Amino acid sequence: xxxxxxxxxxxxxxxxxxxxxxxxxxxxxxxxxxxxxxxxxxxxxxxxxxxxxxxxxxxxxxxxxxxxxxxxxxxxxxxxxxxxxxxxxxxxxxxxxxxxxxxxxxxxxxxxxxxxxxxxxxxxxxxxxxxxxxxxxxxxxxxxxxxxxxxxxxxxxxxxxxxxxxxxxxxxxxxxxxxxxxxxxxxxxxxxxxxxxxxxxxxxxxxxxxxxxxxxxxxxxxxxxxxxxxxxxx
Ligand SMILES: CC(C)(COP(=O)(O)OP(=O)(O)OC[C@H]1O[C@@H](n2cnc3c(N)ncnc32)[C@H](O)[C@@H]1OP(=O)(O)O)[C@@H](O)C(=O)NCCC(=O)NCCS
Numbered sequence: 406x407x408x409x410x411x412x413x414x415x416x417x418x419x420x421x422x423x424x425x426x427x428x429x430x431x432x433x434x435x436x437x438x439x440x441x442x443x444x445x446x447x448x449x450x451x452x453x454x455x456x457x458x459x460x461x462x463x464x465x466x467x468x469x470x471x472x473x474x475x476x477x478x479x480x481x482x483x484x485x486x487x488x489x490x491x492x493x494x495x496x497x498x499x500x501x502x503x504x505x506x507x508x509x510x511x512x513x514x515x516x517x518x519x520x521x522x523x524x525x526x527x528x529x530x531x532x533x534x535x536x537x538x539x540x541x542x543x544x545x546x547x548x549x550x551x552x553x554x555x556x557x558x559x560x561x562x563x564x565x566x567x568x569x570x571x572x573x574x575x576x577x578x579x580x581x582x583x584x585x586x587x588x589x590x591x592x593x594x595x596x597x598x599x600x601x602x603x604x605x606x607x608x609x610x611x612x613x614x615x616x617x618x619x620x621x622x623x624x625x626x627x628x629x630x631x632x633x634x635x636x637x638x639x
Pocket of ligand 1: 551568573576578579581604607
């Protein structure tokens with residue numbers, strides 16, 4: 406990642422767009438800033454992706470549209486306050502670990518339909534996490550069928566990589582995983598606010614998160630020139 410005065414450019418060679426995209430909060434010379442960021446990504450062999458919010462540099466969305474960028478993947482950021490000391494222990498069938506086991510990452514990759522390259526990127530991305538983190542899994546008949554994880558930084562903790570095997574959905578497994586993660590966040594995680602990101606229109610996920618007390622705070626979206634990079638949408 407590199408940071409300018411009013412922009413940030415993230416690069417992880419793939420995986421989620423949020424870690425392979427640029428944010429520009431203000432620009433005296435928007436065309437020049439965009440051109441500089443395009444060159445930065447092109448030097449790394451990928452098409453630039455810009456992440457925008459209502460707080461992005463004024464006119465940036467239109468400027469990118471004029472340069473041939475298409476809007477993509479609208480994402481809601483949701484948050485929930487974490488009341489201290491009010492959560493119980495995780496459900497008996499949920500396991501929490503402070504490191505991603507090979508089985509955890511393999512199960513997530515299989516459920517997400519990852520190929521070998523995405524799996525390598527997942528391992529590399531998880532390996533770079535240098536904050537307090539926890540990895541939750543739930544088993545049925547010996548196999549992991551639902552996972553999620555959280556990373557805490559100061560008073561904020563994020564929920565990531567929530568997924569349940571398609572054959573096991575609608576049985577409350579993700580709810581149990583999320584509950585265990587929320588318990589970790591407000592306990593060992595030391596956080597007071599939980600946040601997560603969900604693609605607009607992902608109704609099962611939105612319902613899960615609303616049911617756990619999350620409410621939408623703001624939205625972001627991407628502008629992309631092509632889908633060349635191996636990224637997941639948010
Ligand atoms: C989102 C997801 C993790 C939910 O997993 P799950 O184990 O089926 O969830 P649960 O059974 O714990 O259900 C939790 C809530 O979601 C609701 N839900 C589950 N499936 C649903 C569906 N197909 N449509 C609408 N709501 C649904 C449940 O009704 C429940 O809400 P309720 O308690 O008010 O009834 C699962 O659908 C999934 O893996 N989706 C693909 C990956 C994904 O989108 N992850 C989220 C990324 S932000």
